[in-house]
Amino acid sequence: MELPLGEDVIHFLADKFNLLSPGETILKAEKAGEGNMNVVLRITTNFRSVILKQSRPFVHKYPQIPAPFERISVEKAFYDTIAGQTRLASMTPSPLAFDEESQLLALEDLGASSDFTAIYSDSAKITDSEIVRLAEFLFELHSLQVDSFPSNTPMKVLNHAHIFSIPFLETPPINLNSVQPGLEEIAQPFRYDNVLKKAIGVIGNRYLLTGKTLLHGDFYPGSWLKSADGIYIIDTEFAFLGDREFDLGVLIAHLAMAGIEEGKIHLALETYETTELILSLLRNYAGVEILRRLFGVAQLPLMLTLEEKFKLANLAKTMILDA
Ligand SMILES: Nc1ncnc2c1ncn2[C@@H]1O[C@H](COP(=O)(O)OP(=O)(O)OP(=O)(O)O)[C@@H](O)[C@H]1O
Ligand SMILES: [Mg+2]
Structure with a gap:
């Protein structure tokens, strides 16, 4: 799956990640901020917003440069490791859902x-x-x-x-x-x-x-x-x-x-x-x-x-x- 794609985003959030509540619909998907390596999107629904971060086997901004595909697994492992540490966890976004196959991580949106x-x-x-x-x-x-x-x-x-x-x-x-x-x-x-x-x-x-x-x-x-x-x-x-x-x-x-x-x-x-x-x-x-x-x-x-x-x-x- 490649982001951003309306139907795929909906499929992941709703079916795979179970992150959409009844009556919740996606209003927009936009670039979350500046970055080179990965696809990082802010998905806004009628209830809230979440960040989706996905790695590909190359650098997002420079697709001709290969990059390790499984890097988002590492990002997820980091957040899991510190999850029990209140102060560390309060200074980092919480992981909401993860799909290893597509190296797609849903994260708490820290806002503007x-x-x-x-x-x-x-x-x-x-x-x-x-x-x-x-x-x-x-x-x-x-x-x-x-x-x-x-x-x-x-x-x-x-x-x-x-x-x-x-x-x-x-x-x-x-x-x-x-x-x-x-x-x-x-x-x-x-x-x-x-x-x-x-x-x-x-x-x-x-x-x-x-x-x-x-x-x-x-x-x-x-x-x-x-x-x-x-x-x-x-x-x-x-x-x-x-x-x-x-x-x-x-x-x-x-x-x-x-x-x-x-x-x-x-x-x-x-x-x-x-x-x-x-x-x-x-x-x-x-x-x-x-x-x-x-x-x-x-x-x-x-x-x-x-x-x-x-x-x-x-x-x-x-x-x-x-x-
Ligand atoms: N959880 C979050 N909440 C709010 N904004 C976020 C969050 N995660 C990422 N962003 C925004 O998206 C931008 C890119 O995110 P991030 O640095 O994780 O991506 P990256 O592709 O790994 O970037 P780089 O190429 O610099 O390593 C951040 O600078 C920030 O503006
Ligand atoms: Mg990075």
């Missing part, structure tokens, strides 16, 4: 909301208490005892390529000068720095291992939604059991790229306080995330000058080599 990618152009778009909430969410998530979770290997392999490999290829599949004139020149020394690349390779191999901590796996501003009643966390298709430092490192990297002052970044670290945190590994993961966002394919709407990017890239390098 926007993600936090606006912080790259205005760091004031995130408050101190929101930073604290994000760190608390990660701390609680990482404190869960999770005995088994899907390995999510195909998504990890995909992410590994985009984080640890592609940005450092000597001939990258992106013309950085079309992102910002002069950016490629800044990236060049990093692409030919074999000491740095070797260190990144070691961190990348560590990312591929299976750990004991359940991670969100893509904890960046596009996965944080701001609604009238607070912050919600969505899009858990990259979840896996790994290093807690990965999620936290990604959070810190994005706060830094948004130009958020160091004191506030420390607020996240103070909130997430555990002796189990390996600070050098945290700096490693954060450093790699900064470099891959500056020089890789998955670009962000950053508002940084070339000089600022150069400075940030060098800071990231020291986070990797002198952690």
